[in-house]
Amino acid sequence: MVKAEAGGEQPLSIDSSQVMLETTVMPPSDDEVLTDYSEDGVDLTLIRWMLALSPAERLAVLEGHVDDILRIRALNADR
Amino acid sequence: MPTGRFLPTLRALRDAGIEFIVVGGLAAVLDGAPVDTFDVDVVHSREAANIARLLPVLGALDAIYRIQPSRRMRPTASHLESADHQNLVTQYGPLDFLGSIGRGLTYIDLLPHSTEKDLGNGLRVRVLNLEMLIRIKEDLGGEKDQAMLPILRRTLEERRKLGYTPQQ
Numbered sequence: 001m002v003k004a005e006a007g008g009e010q011p012l013s014i015d016s017s018q019v020m021l022e023t024t025v026m027p028p029s030d031d032e033v034l035t036d037y038s039e040d041g042v043d044l045t046l047i048r049w050m051l052a053l054s055p056a057e058r059l060a061v062l063e064g065h066v067d068d069i070l071r072i073r074a075l076n077a078d079r
Numbered sequence: 080m081p082t083g084r085f086l087p088t089l090r091a092l093r094d095a096g097i098e099f100i101v102v103g104g105l106a107a108v109l110d111g112a113p114v115d116t117f118d119v120d121v122v123h124s125r126e127a128a129n130i131a132r133l134l135p136v137l138g139a140l141d142a143i144y145r146i147q148p149s150r151r152m153r154p155t156a157s158h159l160e161s162a163d164h165q166n167l168v169t170q171y172g173p174l175d176f177l178g179s180i181g182r183g184l185t186y187i188d189l190l191p192h193s194t195e196k197d198l199g200n201g202l203r204v205r206v207l208n209l210e211m212l213i214r215i216k217e218d219l220g221g222e223k224d225q226a227m228l229p230i231l232r233r234t235l236e237e238r239r240k241l242g243y244t245p246q247q
Contacts, residue, residue, distance in 0.1 A: 038229070042230050042233040043113075044233060046113040047111065047234050048237060050108075050112065050113045051111040051234075053111075055109045055198060055247070058108050058109055059086065059105075062116070063084065063086070066115070
């Protein structure tokens with residue numbers, strides 16, 4: 001049986017604030033570098049954030065991005 | 080267009096017993112790469128039985144060719160038996176059925192380089208591993224592929240560093 005009805009699947013919702021990369025006990029000092037990029041300019045913190053999610057949660061993040069982009073496009077369709 | 084476009088497509092294919100491997104940007108995301116994509120790319124088994132199962136699913140999804148949507152051209156068995164790419168759009172958005180990718184790699188070729196991933200609610204789909212995705216993009220060397228490669232390579236490095244299994 002093919003299930004192709006709209007709304008039949010419940011996508012996960014992700015609370016980004018709940019995804020912790022590491023536990024920080026002390027606040028960072030003013031001169032501490034708080035970014036982490038690879039030599040070729042890739043934001044490694046973004047990769048680690050994604051990796052902290054399950055595959056199902058990664059898919060939910062993507063679906064959220066796509067929906068948001070399409071919504072914004074539709075709102076600006078006449079521009 | 081309804082929201083939640085990827086899951087219902089994958090669910091429909093899986094529920095119908097279609098043999099396929101998720102590739103492209105969606106495969107990269109499922110392996111943890113922070114990239115965006117708007118379509119579902121799959122390499123399907125071109126066995127006659129698989130295509131016979133696939134055609135009614137594509138009908139239920141209202142799949143037509145993207146190139147001239149106004150003509151509402153639907154894929155046939157002979158299209159899906161070929162090694163070519165079928166660029167479709169369904170009620171859930173763009174969906175590409177790829178008879179082969181890279182330098183002629185088919186479903187059978189890619190099977191050992193794929194892993195089943197749990198997408199929740201009992202849905203498990205086979206996804207091309209990041210290692211193979213990178214190899215194919217390196218081999219193709221197109222501008223779009225080259226642009227994505229640094230993120231894919233660093234994601235693979237981080238996965239290895241953090242000890243992730245292929246299922247994670």
